[in-house]
Amino acid sequence: MKLNLNQITIPVRDVEKSISFYEMLGLKLIVQALPHYARFVCKSGDSTFSLHQSNKFGTDNIWIYFETESLDQDVIELQTKGVVFESLPKEQKWLWKEARLKDPDGNQLILYYAGKNRKDPPWKI
Template sequence: MKLDLNQLTIQVRDVEASIAFYQKLGLILIVKSLPEYARFVCHGRQTTFSLHRAGPSEASKSTWIYFETQDLDHDVQRLLDRGLEFEELPTDQPWLWREARLKDPDGHQLILYFAGNNRLHPPWRIHEAL
């Protein structure tokens, strides 16, 4: 079996507020079914990301979402200029990715990153994989 991730849905308390946040990040809104649901398409036009309204006790703050960008430092500066606040500005990590971190309105951890070839081919990669 060959699986490919093409859709991710997270639970949020306020779909409309989350739409505004994710549009600031640059995602393209393709479905808006308020107050319950919204769906975006990511830059490569192959992956979709959606929001589903959850009750107050259902929204999870343990979700970590990674968005890859080819020009991390420039994109982070653009987002700072749009008023978004980052917990960590672009930093080179020991796993050879450059990452910046912020939270969405529901506290989901977002990591904007650039990994280049190291995303799929780090020096410690298992050689039998792929």
């Protein structure tokens, strides 16, 4: 079996509000079925990302990683748009550089750059 990640769907309280947030991050809206659903494509790669309206939320359950080669510049640009980061770009011991923020519903987002270490870290099996 060969699996390829096609799409991730996350719960949000207000799909329309979340559309604005994810467009500000650079995702392109391709499906809008308000008030219940929206889907985006990333500017790089083939994966899609979608939102569905929900009132059921856990605590710290969803972590979403978006990779960007221009992490430092992207963080600065988002800060000028009012995005608040929990942590600014920092080299991690797992050899990824990461910045962390929350979406309007508290989902954990990590903007990062890993380069070759994304799939081929020195400790790869």
